[in-house]
Amino acid sequence: MQNVYTVKQVNAYIKNMFTQDFMLSRIYVKGEVSNVKYHTSGHVYFSLKDASGVIACILFAGNRGGLGFRMQDGQQVIVFGSVTTYERDGRYQLYAKEIRLDGLGLLYERFQALKEELGEMGMFDEGYKQPVPRFAKTVGIVTAPTGAAIMDIMNISRRRNPYVQLILYPAQVQGEGAKESIVRGIHALEKEEVDVIIVGRGGGSIEDLWAFNEEVVARAIFDCRIPVISAVGHETDTTIADYVADLRAPTPSAAAELAVWEYQTAALSLQDSRMRLLQRMYAAVEKERMRLDRYVLQLKLFHPQTTLQTQKQYLAETEEQLRRFMKERILSARHRMALAAETMKGLSPLEKLSRGYAYVEDKRGTAVISIDQVESREPLTIYVADGVIQAEVLEKKEEYHG
Secondary structure (H helix, E strand, C coil), rough: CCCCCCHHHHHHHHHHHHHHHHHCCCEEEEEEEEEEEEECHHHHHHEEEEECCCCEECHHHHHHHCCCCCCCCEEEEEEEEEEEECCCCEEEEEEEEEEECHHHHHHHHHHHHHHHHHHCCCCHHHHHCCCCCCCCCEEEECCCCCHHHHHHHHHHHHCCCCCEEHHHHHHHCCCCCHHHHHHHHHHHHCCCCCCEEEEECCCCCCCCHHHHHHHHHHHHHHHCCCCCEEEEEECCCEEECHHHCEEEECHHHHHHHHHCCHHHHHHHHHHHHHHHHHHHHHHHHHHHHHHHHHHHHHHHHHCCCCCCCCHHHHHHHHHHHHHHHHHHHHHHHHHHHHHHHHHHHHHHHHHHHHHCCEEECCCCCCCCCCCCCCCCCEEEEECCEEEEEEEEEECEEEECCC
16 A cells, blocks of 8 residues: 655655755745735735746744835845745745845835935934025026926026026936036036025936935035035935935926026015005104104194293283272272262261351360350350351350250
């Protein structure tokens, strides 16, 4: 009877064959990444494929140090590891120990490494970014003298502001010697002391744009005393120059819009500012004129002449009141005098005398009011209305009036 083996025995035998094969224990396999899955355990599961087949792969968490980038579907990679079987399932797979990008992936790996290195040095920090001047008079351009980039920049600049001067340094932006040419262009325009520099080119593949990922170009941009705008490729293209530049423009056309101020907008803004300034000036002048008028009015009110005039008017009014008061007092006094005169007139001896009465004095000049004051033959002086009579007492006779 033929030998009969269990599944476990067969799988173990096959695994042992893989293990004994020296080539399969240390093998490099390249292909396109697909079905990438980062497991919570830290393991990475993926597949490698090419036009003819697929092989399952696994990178254990302990070997993650051999992976310098994050894996994504579609990447071309070279995987170093060993091929063996998973005994339980009887399936063979590639156990990865190191993974690196292949071809374009190598360039991407270099890009990531330089980006990380320069980032750690602080060359991307916002604190080192220089502000782009708002009203640049001269704009330096480091790019190829032919091609869409320079034409786009010139057209945009001419439309926005024909008075801004453009200075082109015709640089080689692709191929051997491109990085040195770009660096020379930056240094040359820096010596020209332009207001801002645009460094860039049109779109292309990663190899076409690689000069802008070189460290010497990044350092020339970082060390430049003049603000640099990076304008490399299309909006989706990103280079080291974009990170280190003072400002990144998604396209050369956008760089021209950032570097060249729009004349018409500035003119309208200036006119608007002029009108606002005139309005404020007129308002301020009118306010000061009103304040001056108040001061003039106050000066008139408190002027000595005004005060003197007021005092004169007050004295005139007071004098008039005094005159009126005196007149009233005089009239009142005259009235009282007239009354008194009438009273005195009634009491006047002359008035009495004019009515037949007489005034008699003895020889001593004393008024005689009683017969007891005189003696017989005593001389008397009698006063009448129109003169004096000298008489003598002949007889006195007492009469009683009850």
